Amino acid sequence: MLAARHVVCALSGGVDSAVAALLLRRRGEAAVRPAARDAWGSEPAGGSGGRRPLRAGYQVTGVFMKNWDSLDEHGVCTADRDCEDAYKVCQILDIPFHQVSYVKEYWNDVFSDFLNEYERGRTPNPDIVCNKHIKFSCFYHYAVDNLAVKLLQAADSFKDQTFFLSQVSQDALRRTIFPLGGLTKDFVKKIAAENRLHHVLQKKESMGICFVGKRNFEHFILQYLQPRPGRFISIEDNTVLGTHKGWFLYTLGQRAKISGLREPWYVVEKDAAKGDVLVAPRTDHPALYRDLLRTSRVHWIAEEPPAALVRDKMMECHFRFRHQMALVPCVLTLNQDGTVWVTAVKAVRALALGQFAVFYKGGECLGSGKILRLGPSAYTLQKGRSRARASPEGPSEDPGLRPAP
Numbered sequence: 001m002l003a004a005r006h007v008v009c010a011l012s013g014g015v016d017s018a019v020a021a022l023l024l025r026r027r028g029e030a031a032v033r034p035a036a037r038d039a040w041g042s043e044p045a046g047g048s049g050g051r052r053p054l055r056a057g058y059q060v061t062g063v064f065m066k067n068w069d070s071l072d073e074h075g076v077c078t079a080d081r082d083c084e085d086a087y088k089v090c091q092i093l094d095i096p097f098h099q100v101s102y103v104k105e106y107w108n109d110v111f112s113d114f115l116n117e118y119e120r121g122r123t124p125n126p127d128i129v130c131n132k133h134i135k136f137s138c139f140y141h142y143a144v145d146n147l148a149v150k151l152l153q154a155a156d157s158f159k160d161q162t163f164f165l166s167q168v169s170q171d172a173l174r175r176t177i178f179p180l181g182g183l184t185k186d187f188v189k190k191i192a193a194e195n196r197l198h199h200v201l202q203k204k205e206s207m208g209i210c211f212v213g214k215r216n217f218e219h220f221i222l223q224y225l226q227p228r229p230g231r232f233i234s235i236e237d238n239t240v241l242g243t244h245k246g247w248f249l250y251t252l253g254q255r256a257k258i259s260g261l262r263e264p265w266y267v268v269e270k271d272a273a274k275g276d277v278l279v280a281p282r283t284d285h286p287a288l289y290r291d292l293l294r295t296s297r298v299h300w301i302a303e304e305p306p307a308a309l310v311r312d313k314m315m316e317c318h319f320r321f322r323h324q325m326a327l328v329p330c331v332l333t334l335n336q337d338g339t340v341w342v343t344a345v346k347a348v349r350a351l352a353l354g355q356f357a358v359f360y361k362g363g364e365c366l367g368s369g370k371i372l373r374l375g376p377s378a379y380t381l382q383k384g385r386s387r388a389r390a391s392p393e394g395p396s397e398d399p400g401l402r403p404a405p
Contacts, residue, residue: 007177008143010135011062011089011097013082015200016180018089019188022195023179024060025093062090063098063142067106067134085200092196102138109133115224121272122354123251127164128368136165136172143175150302151365156184163323166358166368167299218249230275232258235268235287235379247275253288253350268377286382289347292375292403295357297338300367309334317361319344321351321371327360333403340369341403347378 009021064086066079083099090097110130117124151173154160165173180188192201228246233239242258250256250267256279258265268287269278280287298305309315313334318327319342328348333341342357351374358368376384 006059006061008061008063010139011064011086012206013064013085013089013200014203014206015192015197016188017086018197018200019183019191019195020179021060021062021089021093021095022191022197024177025095060093061096061098061143062086062093063100063139065134065139066099066101066103067110067130069103085203088199089197100139100142102134105138106130106134115221117354118221118248119225120354121248121270123352124354125356128167128356131164132167132169136168136176140172140175152181153360153363153365154178154181158324159185162360162365163320163356163358166301166356166365168301170301173301218245221249222246228275230277232256232265232279233276234265235278235280235285241265241279244277247272247277250277251350252352255283268379280379284349285379287377287379288349289378290351290375291344291347291378293342293351293357293371294335294373294403295340295342295369296372298340298359298367298369301365303366305334305338306361306366315361317359317366319357319359321348321355321357332359335403339372343403 007024009017009024011017011021064083066083068079070078087097110126110133113129114124114126151162151165151168153162168176183191189201192198222245225246225248228248230244230247232241232244234241241261244250244256247270250270252267252269254267256265256267256277258279263281264283265279265281266283266285266288267277268280268285270276271278278287300306306315309332315332315334317330317332319330320327329345331343331345333343335341351371353371353374355371356368357371359366
């Protein structure tokens with residue numbers, strides 16, 4: 001008989017973390033990484049009214065993290081309500097419960113970065129930064145254990161979280177368990193129903209940026225950043241179409257709210273120096289499409305960097321820059337400073353500075369890098385070719401727009 005190992009399970013007050021604690025409590029051979037694997041091998045308690053005791057495996061402690069300190073529109077702190085739900089989960093599962101607060105760390109490492117990125121006109125992803133600095137740094141140091149693993153995609157592709165985990169350190173992943181990695185969301189809910197976790201079963205999914213919630217995003221940001229009024233300008237003929245309160249409030253691909261215009265216009269570029277937001281009249285306008293980007297120094301999860309990329313200086317793989325978007329085939333070109341050029345096989349819509357390019361190969365999440373530079377849009381290239389054809393000197397190319405071979 002193997003001795004039970006101590007596992008600290010983060011509880012959010014939702015159904016996923018509740019079932020994760022249940023599976024860890026039930027049996028020690030739970031999944032050790034977010035891979036499609038039948039690792040725990042035990043059936044849920046029979047029927048919704050099943051009362052048989054759960055089999056012990058890991059010695060589980062539930063911990064609730066409080067990362068944001070605010071009240072909802074009814075004057076109730078939502079974190080307190082979630083904490084109560086997490087505590088009730090621990091009562092039902094008969095496991096110890098603890099609470100930790102990272103409000104200060106979250107403000108300094110996540111929210112301040114979020115504001116700074118918007119102030120610079122970028123489109124940040126605070127969930128990735130939160131995982132890096134809070135859940136897998138602060139919380140990780142609170143609970144240390146386990147073995148090295150690769151970061152594999154989950155069985156439920158819709159709920160796969162590897163995109164948000166792509167900046168987490170290898171050292172932290174070695175000591176992390178993902179009990180739901182081999183389960184679909186429907187099966188998670190089935191387990192919850194069969195084990196008297198009904199109070200979390202009907203809760204809505206936690207989607208979007210947690211500290212914004214249902215509040216108006218523009219109003220929220222302008223509570224912390226000073227307005228910088230500017231103009232909406234058509235990228236096609238430089239016509240001024242309206243005004244805005246700050247170019248940093250918009251991300252590429254977003255529909256622009258231009259007063260007095262019936263037809264939708266979409267953000268395609270931003271001019272930080274002038275404070276102008278360039279817009280185009282169609283959601284599929286070529287100004288929205290690019291096939292080239294450059295990242296910051298890439299955080300590689302298992303290999304630093306992959307051996308094939310080191311050997312050949314180029315590597316085929318896939319990437320995405322938004323959660324749940326289809327994976328895009330691409331070629332990576334490694335630079336001496338650890339950054340990479342990413343050349344997509346087909347131009348993709350609405351690449352945005354500040355987002356993370358997350359790389360995948362063979363079902364494994366390789367790591368990610370922040371997008372710091374974009375190649376020319378399809379619209380810019382079309383205009384360039386048109387000018388080249390009209391010029392008596394013939395076409396010319398800017399070698400700085402493409403990665404060196």
